[in-house]
Amino acid sequence: SQTIHQWPATLVQPVGSPLSLECTVEGxxxxxxxxxRQAAGRGLQLxxxxxxxxxxxxxVPQNLSASRPQDRQFILSSKKLLLSDSGFYLCAFSSPPFSYxxxxxxxxxxTVV
Amino acid sequence: ELKVEQNPLFLSMQEGKNYTIYCNYSTTSDRLYWYRQDPGKSLESLFVLLSNGAVKQEGRLMASLDTKARLSTLHITAAVHDLSATYFCAVDRMTGNQFYFGTGTSLTVIP
Known part of the structure; x- marks a missing residue:
């Protein structure tokens, strides 16, 4: 079966610190x-x-970058976090034939503090 | 740019009542998806509608798709508290690689 793993679940980081969120897909x-990204009480922003x-x-131009070093690995990064980077980050995948x-x-x- | 509009944005309803959430989109698409999000949680797939006239039902929820009207509905029958959540529709532009999500409908079912 197809599964997706994302970590960490929660993160509190100071302003100006780096960020690395990782996501892997199996199956x-x-x-x-x-x-x-989803701000509190808001919709989804790709x-x-x-x-x-x-x-x-x-x-969206911003303080973040992404990389895909392997077929089923996706990483979200930042060199220096801003307060406005706080939010709920969601990784997602779709599989061939991409219809489902x-x-x-x-x-x-x-949470950036 | 494809736009997806949901209404209402907020819905408070009593247990046992029926209601419909609407999802309108601005360009041709034959695929529409409904998701549920509980507070603080991720999104869970509810329905995948792949053709005009498609109707799917799961428990007290029923979703339908009218591609000619560019409209999907999510109908709630005899609401129960467990249905309280935010519901998102999403449209897949067939020539692209991404979905376009609606703004979400926050549903609260009051006992």
Whole structure:
């Protein structure tokens, strides 16, 4: 079966510190991978998506970057966190033939202090 | 750009009542998805609607898709407290690689 793992579940980081969130997928090959952010009580904002190793599309200019070093690994990073980076970060994937929607990870709640 | 609008944004309803959440989208798409999000949790897939006229039902929830009207509905029958959550619809633009999510409908079922 196809599964997605995202960690850590919660994170409290000071302003100006680096960030690394990781997401891995099992049970499928060549997935599309996505990072979303959700501010408190708000909708979903697509940050990055990837259709293959090393292929990253950025939807919103910001303080974050993403990388896909392996087919089923997706990493969200920042060199220096801002207060506005706080939120709930969700990784998701869709599998070929990409008709059945996304499967979301369990999420990371990031608080920048 | 594809736009997805949900209404209402907030819904408070009594147990036992029926209600419908609407999802309108702005461009042609034959695939629509409904998700549920409990507070502080991730999104869980509810329904996948892949063609015009598709209807899916699970328990007290029923979703339908009218691609000509660019409209999907999520109907709640005889609501119970356990249905309290935020519901998102999402549309898949067939030529792209991403979904477009609605703003979400926060549902509270009052005993």
């Amino acid at each position: 499928t090959s060549n997935p599309n991978l996505y990072w979303y 940050l990055f998506y990837s259709v293959g190793i090393g292929q990253i599309s950025s939807e 929607g996304y499967t979301f990870g369990s999420g990371t709640r990031l």
